[in-house]
Amino acid sequence: MILLCSFVALFVGSINAQSKTNPLDRKVLDYIYNANDDRTHKLYNWTNWRNSSGTSDPCTDNWHGITCVKNQSVYYVSGINLPSHGLWSLPDEITEMKHLRTLVIAANYIGSSDFPEGIFAIQTLEYFDASYMHSFNISLPRELSLPNLQQLHASKSKITGLLPITWNTPKLENILLDGNNLEGYLPDGIGKIAGLKELKLQENRLTGNFPQSYGNLHQLVNLSLVQSSHTLCPGIPDTWQAMFSLEYASICVFGHLPDFIGENWQQLKTFRITGSSYEGNITASLCKLTQLQHLDLSNNHFTGIIPECLFSMSSLVYLDLSYNQLSGAIPEAIGTTANIIERLLLSHNRLNSTLPRSIGKLTSIVYLELENNLLTGAIPTEFDELRNIGHPVIMVLRYNMLSSFEDGLEYFFRDIQGNYYENPFECPLPTYIREATCSLCNSGTKHNSCEECVSASGCGWCSYGPNCVEGTHQGPVNQYSCPEDWSFGTCHR
The missing domain is CATH 3.80.10.10 (Ribonuclease Inhibitor)
Known part of the structure; x- marks a missing residue:
């Protein structure tokens, strides 16, 4: 028995000795591989993660979905890109990876109990994508401190709770959190991300007004705030100049459409404000776009x-x-x-x-x-x-x-x-x-004059048109409308 254990230890040690990937990173990838519960996808998507001798190296053998950086003689995993791979959980050790820049786990089955909270504290992280997760149900941290994060994608993943209050993300350019169950007010902290270009928060349950700081998002080019209720009241700051696409729906905006949109937003390609309370004339300045x-x-x-x-x-x-x-x-x-x-x-x-x-x-x-x-x-x-x-x-x-x-x-x-x-x-x-279908009232000679029209049973004369249509003393029927001078029985002069 002692001899057998010694042999196993020697064999494992020899495999690790051949691996040029940092042992911690290799351990995380081994866990991820074994956490995949979809054997069909494993055969198709996990090409070259294993070979017959078990000596394959994640970095030097170019494992599918894995990118690496080399520091002296050791390789470190810098990217994990495994969307739609049947993943059910991630190991806590992933938060200790020192060079991880990209983490794409979209369209997997990871739930809140199997998602390490420390992922939102990986200081090297630049790109995070957990969109279209089947059973995510996580909440975002109250303080998001990721100084290198540039892309945050988590659309349609059943994320609940409030948006982070503090956003220590000076390099962040894209926030895609649409189609979740987020609620509460828009935090002031988002308005302090000077380089933010895209903000998609549609299909949530957000409320309140835009914080004044959102007027400082001078590089914002794409904003979508389509909601299911009228409790979000964002407004349109006149300080935005670079807008490429603006989509508001079912939000409480009032008043007249501002002229500065047509005057200043020369790059605008999509402008959607629907289900709101704008009134007055449609400004002709839009024609300048x-x-x-x-x-x-x-x-x-x-x-x-x-x-x-x-x-x-x-x-x-x-x-x-x-x-x-x-x-x-x-x-x-x-x-x-x-x-x-x-x-x-x-x-x-x-x-x-x-x-x-x-x-x-x-x-x-x-x-x-x-x-x-x-x-x-x-x-x-x-x-x-x-x-x-x-x-x-x-x-x-x-x-x-x-x-x-x-x-x-x-x-x-x-x-x-x-x-x-x-x-x-x-x-x-x-x-x-x-x-x-045709109207019996608007047939023959009855449509030629008011007198001929009202002499027919059940017919009334609408001077607008003019038309002879079915109606009563109260007005037209059958969805017809007469905006002026309805005559029934006798003609008005």
């Missing part, structure tokens, strides 16, 4: 007309102004040659014009939504031009006051997917119309 690609101002309280210059922006591919209180005409400039819009959403407003014929010139359009407005008149012949743009188009025009179809649209309605229901179209409908 020559690189803007995505503009979403839906679900606010904007009034007035749509700035015509929005449709002359050569970079805009997505425009959503739905669910506001915009009125007036859809600008004829919608079909300008500079327009490359692919998705245009103007639904649930009070736009009160005929359909611009220039819509037929939207050569890049994929989805056009104009439902729930007060649009009148006919669907123009020029819409048939949309059949020739080389890709499918979806058009939604339901719940308006449209009354007829111009000639030459037979093939348009065959090729273009759409929804035209709940418009008072004249009966009978053309035989090629499928996704629409």
